[in-house]
Amino acid sequence: MIELQNTTKLYGRVIGVNDLTLALPAGAFGLVGPNGSGKTTLINLLIGQLRPTLGTVRIFGEDPWRQRDLIRRVGLCPATDILYPNVSALEWVQYLVRLHGFSLPESKRLAEIALHRVGMTAAMHRVIGSYSLGMRQRTKIAQAIAHEPEFLILDEPYNGLDPVGRYEMTELLKTWTAEGRGLLFASHVLQEIEAVTSSFLLIYGGRVLATGTAKDIESILAETPQEIRVIGRDAPQLIHRLAEMPWVDSLQLLSERTELKVALREPVHFYEQVAGWISEDGLRIDRITTADGNLAAIFSSLLKHHRGELS
Known part of the structure; x- marks a missing residue:
């Protein structure tokens, strides 16, 4: 066609x-x-x-x-x-x-x-x-x-x-x-x-x-660097799990300590493990969302991969 x-x-x-x-x-x-x-x-x-x-x-x-x-x-x-x-x-x-x-x-x-x-x-x-x-x-x-x-x-x-x-x-x-x-x-x-x-x-x-x-x-997209937000009363308690992970670029606590912004170099690792952490630690997490509501950031990351700017 x-x-x-x-x-x-x-x-x-x-x-x-x-x-x-x-x-x-x-x-x-x-x-x-x-x-x-x-x-x-x-x-x-x-x-x-x-x-x-x-x-x-x-x-x-x-x-x-x-x-x-x-x-x-x-x-x-x-x-x-x-x-x-x-x-x-x-x-x-x-x-x-x-x-x-x-x-x-x-x-x-x-x-x-x-x-x-x-x-x-x-x-x-x-x-x-x-x-x-x-x-x-x-x-x-x-x-x-x-x-x-x-x-x-x-x-x-x-x-x-x-x-x-x-x-x-x-x-x-x-x-x-x-x-x-x-x-x-x-x-x-x-x-x-x-x-x-x-x-x-x-x-x-x-x-x-x-x-x-x-x-x-x-x-x-799961393998493309992106920012996600973890929202809920116990969101700060994920910091000790994420702080030493090599695929986490940065952590920032927002919204009166009930929202955690996480910059991920390889999001797939986060998605594979976060449910287990929440269950093991008995955490109250309301939702997990991408930080950017549109696709621009994701496309930008894909373009950087294409150029070899991200490993």
Whole structure:
């Protein structure tokens, strides 16, 4: 479905994607990375919006930059917002379907079906300027699926959706993948993708640092330096267990001595032993969490491993 060979995109001296070599069969894949990691650049290369500075890009074996009719086989929900406030969702989606070569009656039929699938039937005749952010997001997803593409690319598709909308979109994407169609789902939130597919690509600094299933990624992260927080009344009593461990870089007691921040060089050792320590010492521990709520620190550590800066 996707094949990249030594693909690099430069914006002057800025690297968008950096020497990517990758082959993905038909299926559903999550593209995970923090903001600025190169996800959108990679997507624009896949749809032929950008031409690689070096290397090659192939979708279904064809070059999207040269084969413009290839775009009919691909659906895109971009991260950018809809900027056509004076037309209705039906008019907008129908027009985009027409651009793929469908007749006027067929494009209207497909637009109505797509808008119904995303829960926009009641509002499809209203102008887009009257929509909430979530309604605009649903409309963007509708135009991406309306021409029934073989391969769907979503760039942060849950932006602006409330919990009900997120659930409904997740169910739609599960159905989409169950029908055997391709999906590339870009997000900086791992849990959003995990609800749809178990196959991931981790991208940071324009490079794919890791690929695999959720279990594979968890295994990689368990071996990646990170900070964790141990929270509970007896958290300080873990200090004597951790202080002499060679894989602990630092310890810091926080929050009135009920929260312990631990910098781990090799987290897997901590995870293997902490439950035993808590049980043996009879400790009251409420929870253990990562110190950083987003993936940026983890991706940074993976990049340092890639560069040889961490052993």
